[in-house]
Amino acid sequence: MSATRVFVARLAGCTVFDPAGDRLGKVRDVLVVYRKSDPPRVVGLIVEIPGRRHVFVSIGRVTSISSGQIITTGLINVRRFEQRGGEVRVIAEMLGRTVVFADGTGQATVEDVAIEEHGPGEWAIVQLFVRRPKTSASLFAKGATVYASWNDVREKTSLGQPQSAEQLIATYSELKPADLASTLLDLPQARMLEVAEELSDDRLADVLEEMPESEQVEILAQLDDDRAADVLDQMQPDDAADLIAQLSEERGEHLLELMQPEEADDVRMLLAYAPDTAGGLMTTEPIIVSADATVAEGLALIRRHELAPALGAAICVTLPPYEPPTGRFLGVVHFQRMLRYPPHERLGTILDQGLEPVTADTSAAVVSRILASYNLVSVPVVDDNHRLVGVVTIDDVLDYLLPDDWRSNDSDPDTPRVPDRTLSRAQAIAPRLTTRGRRTSYGRS
Known part of the structure; x- marks a missing residue:
């Protein structure tokens, strides 16, 4: 060479x-x-x-x-x-x-x-x-x-002065959140916390969503309450609820008070459901429109860059109001179906008549079977009054089915998981512990 x-x-x-x-x-x-x-x-x-x-x-x-x-x-x-x-x-x-x-x-x-x-x-x-x-x-x-x-x-x-992490953050700026989370998990603990503190709120929120719960709690503990609340505001409500459930009741409630009221309300609602139900798995931020909205309007909504692919796979149609819990749920329109109709077509006329929503207390096992049976990436969730409260996406179900430490570098991808979640999020305070990756001396001189 x-x-x-x-x-x-x-x-x-x-x-x-x-x-x-x-x-x-x-x-x-x-x-x-x-x-x-x-x-x-x-x-x-x-x-x-x-x-x-x-x-x-x-x-x-x-x-x-x-x-x-x-x-x-x-x-x-x-x-x-x-x-x-x-x-x-x-x-x-x-x-x-x-x-x-x-x-x-x-x-x-x-x-x-x-x-x-x-x-x-x-x-x-x-x-x-x-x-x-x-x-x-x-x-x-x-x-x-x-x-x-x-x-x-x-x-x-x-002595006592932390090393700047700005250059490291710039080097990893192009990494996807999951890859950046994996990279941070492999750093020495002090360095991981230092880099996390210097990430922007939205970038840190994306990274936390890809980390095991024990590291999420560890990083959040290093942030002051105002910064922690800002980061939680940027997280998906279901991920924020999972994280807050791992904190002490006192700090969790304090952070909820510091969060934006609308974001905090979504998280509080999710905390009320058991994690092994559709209500515990769902996200409260699907695309919701009226029956009079057109195909052109629907396609414009799913083109948004920040929208997760699973949430952009279908649009929910309801009566007003259009924020969960909405008016009566009417149905969904899949994005492929929208592509088959002219831009001026009303979404209320092309609803998927064969897809039934699940209720918030439907078990995670039933939700998993529905997604698998009908080749879906999301399923709507309604309350007892048939009002839309959220949707469960395929990534939420995979999170539930995979081993608790699947995000950790130490998790074994071949180890199946038998779900055993009987406590509500609010009861699940103690963080699950994970270990860091280890290497042997192979290849050393």
Whole structure:
């Protein structure tokens, strides 16, 4: 392999292939160890394989890094990653660090790190891309960026000061919420909490929805009450209800009081249902229109970028009011059916007459069978007065059927689950514990 210099931040998300061209996973970080006098040595890559499991790939197994892809020998141990003492993750732990120039010209923040091959399977850090503090008083001004060799700087550590996570967040900005959640779960606990605190409210809400409940509670405990309430406002009501149910009754009620009244009302309603019922699984934010709405109007509503695909699969038609609990539920119109009619067609004339709603106390098992039997991705939920109160989507049912720790890197995808939820959300206060991923010493020198 010819000598190559690569900036680590550009490796994030790069696909890893075996010699036959089969995809093995994606790079999530680069692992280095510090040396007494020489620049840090690269020991391997942290690679995410299918199932969102993070594994260690020794740098000696890498045969090529070029054009945004990495080729390995194909010999990868799939045991879970565990960071050892003395090892440092470049993206998660080095980016954002403050360094001081050895010549006394000031300090800068590390924005990227270049690694270079010095021999077969021998890689080391050779250069840093750093940004000096801004010199202008303007809020929009940025400091100058410069390249510096490892020996030209030294790291500045201030006891008690958290390391900035801004650069890490920028590096992972393109990750989907589920992938970002998986990446955060694999970070050291202190770093995970630090990064979570610096995420925007809506981004943190999306990530929390993809995390195990114990980590959700842990992160929420680090936020002040006002910030925690803002994040809960951004979450889907059913996910927010699940999270609040894991908190102490006192803090849960306090956060509900701080939330936006409309969001809090939805969450309170969901908390009243047992989790193993349609009411406990449903979301209270389906698309709801009148019978006079047209196909054109319906299609415009499901085109919204922020709408989850399962919620956009069908539109609910009711009498006024059009917020849950609505007026009398009339039926649903599936988006494929709308595509078969002219734009001016009234939705009330093309309702699915064969789909019956379920009641809020219908068991989760029955809801699952209905979705499977009729090849649906959602089913409407009504109260005793036949008013629409929400819809259960297929992802909510999968959340219920999968093992409680399926979001954790330690969960076993082959372990089936026998549902056993008899308490209401309000009673389920104690968080379920999960463990973090572990890795063996395979591939270490």
